[in-house]
Amino acid sequence: MxxxxxxxxxxxxxxxxxxxxxxxxxxxxxxxxxxxxxxxxxxxxxxxxxxxxxxxxxxxxxxxxxxxxxxxxxxxxxxxxxxxxxxxxxxxxxxxxxxxxxxxxxxxxxxxxxxxxxxxxxxxxxxxxxxxxxYPRGTAQADIRFGATQQALAGEPICGDGWAMALSDSAQGVLLVDGLGHGPAAHRAAAACVEAYVADHDGDPVEVMARLNAAMSGTRGGAVAMVRHAGGTLRYCGVGNIAGSLISADASRGLASHPGIMGMATRRMQAFDFPGATGKLLVMHSDGLQSRWSLRDYPGLANRHPAVVTSVLYRDFDRGRDDVTVFAISLEDRA
CATH class of the missing domain: 3.30.565.10 (Histidine kinase-like ATPase, C-terminal domain)
Structure with missing residues (x-):
C-alpha cells in the first residue's frame, strides 16, 4: 500500500x-x-x-x-x-x-x-x-493505527501547523511542521513545507529535510521534524521545537531536534537512529502542547488506539495560546 x-x-x-x-x-x-x-x-x-x-x-x-x-x-x-x-x-x-x-x-x-x-x-x-x-461497509481491514488532533489558536481563521503521513509496503513516514508564530503567515510557511514533503518524501530524512528547508525559503520559516521507520529502525531528524517521544510499555525516550529555524540559514542537519522501534508508539507534537506530560500517569493509555492518545493529550495539555498539533502512530514492521 x-x-x-x-x-x-x-x-x-x-x-x-x-x-x-x-x-x-x-x-x-x-x-x-x-x-x-x-x-x-x-x-x-x-x-x-x-x-x-x-x-x-x-x-x-x-x-x-x-x-x-x-x-x-x-x-x-x-x-x-x-x-x-x-x-x-x-x-x-x-x-x-x-x-x-x-x-x-x-x-x-x-x-x-x-x-x-x-x-x-x-x-x-x-x-x-x-x-x-x-469506514464504508465491506472495508473491515481499512484502519491505520494513527491519530492526529490539530487546532488553530482561538480567534485565528487558519492553522499555522501542518502534518503529513507517508506509508508504503516497506516504510512509515511522518512530517510535523510548526510555522513561526500563528495566523496566515505561519500557515503559508507550514503549507510550503507540507506541499514539498507530499511531492517528494522519499529518501533519507536528512536529504528530505534539506529539500523542505529550501521550500520554506521566502516564508517566515518554522520548526520541522520528520521520521522514517523501516526495517525496525526509526530515523529522526528535526530542527526547532517539535517534540518527539518513542514510547514502549515500560519506557519513554525523547527524540532530540537541533536548534534553528527551517527556511533560514541552518547548519547541516543530522539524523538519529533508534533501532528496535517496531511495536512502539511514536508521539510528536508542536509547542502548542505542554511538554510535561507522561503516559505513565495514564495507566493503560499507551495501549489504546493512537487517536485516543492524541485526544487525551490535547484535552489535558493544550496551552491554549498557540496552534497545536499532536500526532501518534503505532510503528509497524512493513517489510
Missing amino acids: DLIVAGQPTLIVPVEDTTQIGQARRSATKAALEAGFDEADTGRVALVTTELSTNVLRHAGRGEIHVAIVPGRDTQGVQVVAVDRGPGFDFAVCLTDGHSTAGSRGEGLGAIRRQSQVMDAHADHRGSVVLSRM
Whole structure:
C-alpha cells in the first residue's frame, strides 16, 4: 500500500446543551458525505455521533465532539471522538447492553460498537475519551493505527501547523511542521513545507529535510521534524521545537531536534537512529502542547488506539495560546 496524505485541522464541536447534539450530528454527516459515504453509511455516522453527544451530556454534563476525515487502506473513513472531563467509567463493563451509570437503557456504547469498525476509549478520574472510526461497509481491514488532533489558536481563521503521513509496503513516514508564530503567515510557511514533503518524501530524512528547508525559503520559516521507520529502525531528524517521544510499555525516550529555524540559514542537519522501534508508539507534537506530560500517569493509555492518545493529550495539555498539533502512530514492521 502506498499512501501519502496531508493532514487537516480537527473540527471540534462543543456539546454543552441538547441543541448542540444536532450541530455535532450535522458536522459529522457533512464529513461522511465529503468522504464519499453512501446513504446507509452516512446514517451510521449520524447515529454514532448522536449517541456519543448524548452520552457526553448525560454522564459528564458538557464536553466536545471531535470530527475528522481519516485515511484508510484504499478508502477514507470518518472519525468521531467524544471528549469530556466527567467522572469516567469502566469501558469493558459499559459496553454491555443494559448497563448504565445514569439511569438510561444502557444501550449507547453497545450501539456505537456495532456501528463502528474501530471503537476504543480511555477513562479515569480526569474524564473520558471515546473513539469511533467508521469506514464504508465491506472495508473491515481499512484502519491505520494513527491519530492526529490539530487546532488553530482561538480567534485565528487558519492553522499555522501542518502534518503529513507517508506509508508504503516497506516504510512509515511522518512530517510535523510548526510555522513561526500563528495566523496566515505561519500557515503559508507550514503549507510550503507540507506541499514539498507530499511531492517528494522519499529518501533519507536528512536529504528530505534539506529539500523542505529550501521550500520554506521566502516564508517566515518554522520548526520541522520528520521520521522514517523501516526495517525496525526509526530515523529522526528535526530542527526547532517539535517534540518527539518513542514510547514502549515500560519506557519513554525523547527524540532530540537541533536548534534553528527551517527556511533560514541552518547548519547541516543530522539524523538519529533508534533501532528496535517496531511495536512502539511514536508521539510528536508542536509547542502548542505542554511538554510535561507522561503516559505513565495514564495507566493503560499507551495501549489504546493512537487517536485516543492524541485526544487525551490535547484535552489535558493544550496551552491554549498557540496552534497545536499532536500526532501518534503505532510503528509497524512493513517489510
